[in-house]
Amino acid sequence: MDLFEHGGRDGRNIRCDFSANINPLGMPAGVLAALKDSLCRAVRYPEADSLSLREAIAGDWETKAENVVCTNGASELIYAAVRALQPAAGLLPAPTFSEYERAFLSAGCPVRYYPLKRDNGFRADEEFLAFLEKQEAGSLLFLCNPNNPTGSCTEPSLMERIVKLTAEKGIWLAVDEAFLAFSGEYRQRSMRRYFRDYGNLLILNAFTKLYAMPGLRLGYGICENREVIRRILLQLPAWNVSIPAQAAGLAALKEKTYVEETVAYVAREQAFLREGLVKVPRLVYRVYPPMANYIFLEGVSGLDRLLADKGIAIRSCENYRQLRTGDYRIAVRSRTENEALLRALMEEEAAWQKI
Incomplete structure (x- = not known):
């Protein structure tokens, strides 16, 4: 393979x-209805920066639209973040979602791996902190939580130590929460309680999985550091999110x-x-x-x-x-x-x- x-x-x-x-x-009925209604508006260009959708997401997160970026699926955000941050090295647990590695390689960025242990259920542990201690400032760590494909979650107490350590070390931290809503423990485990305090933290999410709309391609990122969002936006083409996808996202947030x-x-x-x-x-x-x-x-x-x-x-x-x-x-x-x-x-x- x-x-x-x-x-x-x-x-x-x-x-x-x-x-x-x-x-x-x-797909929720409300999203499907919004999609159908949006098709007649597809004769025009969509909002170039998805401002209405960014404002709606920002309202849900109790932040500003300037702290939000919308992308053509979370995968576009992964690649744009790597290009925008130009990391000294890419840091990944293994196994994890392969698009992180592919994004690093596409940018000519060296990748360092932390092997997750089978006998520990492929969960990050205390030794992961020791791995991070050795990494240089300007590196970028992707953490998928829950991890894909193992379905394991990093314990909240360890996630708190990870975000603090990466901030101290000057390491960028991107946490992918695309599957977290399925866990039933979103509020206890989401990094949204930390994003206002850590400018090195980028939270990724997607409408794809939760709202059963993979063919529409819609993802978003949240970061309190507006310079990070500005740099990511510079990596994106205008009109990167279509009118139907923006309409579906706005409807999905109400579901x-x-x-x-x-x-x-x-x-x-x-x-x-x-x-x-x-x-x-x-x-x-x-x-x-x-x-x-x-x-x-x-x-x-x-x-x-x-x-x-x-x-x-x-x-x-x-x-x-x-x-x-x-x-x-x-x-x-x-x-x-x-x-x-x-x-x-x-x-x-x-x-x-x-x-």
Whole structure:
């Protein structure tokens, strides 16, 4: 597999796609209605700097629009931040989302890795602070929280020490919270309680996963250091966010009940999947505690191919740094799809028992 390959399978024989981590409730009705209404306005250029959307996001965060940047997906923000900050080095835990590394490499930036430990559930620990102590000022650390693909969260007490240490060392800290709303512990774990006090902190988020709109491409960043936002904006083309995407974002911010329903639904289906996965021990060896809308597991080699033959796609994670053949990620989907996945696993388990 390519190091930078992603999930999301569109093969003709795939009927259930667990390889992409999108909200199983689908796009909110209010967002869909706003999208349809926006199409007639697509004959004009969109707001060049997404000001209305930035103001709405700023209102939600109780800050100013000047502290917000909107991008064509969070991926555009990742690349723009690297170009804007021109870091002395890129700092990454491994495994993590591969686009961070790709952004560093595209800018000719050296990358240093901190290997997360399997026996610790791939969570950052005290030794991570020792790793940061050795890094030079002007470096840029990306932390995905919850991490992709392992679903592990860094403990809030450790995150507090990380933001303090990076500020003291003059290290930029970018925390990606694209999946955090699914955890049910957003307020306890989000870095939004720190952003006003630390000018080195950039918080990344996306509408993509939570509101089931990956095809629209909409992300945003928050930083109290307006010079950082100004430098990122200089890396972006005018009209980088379309009229439909801006309209969808404005509508999504009003979907408070939908978010609450999502958290409850994902929690129920996570528990349902985990209960079923432990019943197929010949295929699934270990299931890691999830903090997102996906579950990371260790299983038999070739499990993804066995399921693909049944029209079900899961994400093989062997192309991530520090991971190996037999590591997989499965998204939490609808009850019907989750039942189909578990039924397929049970059938394979039964077939293995006869061998």
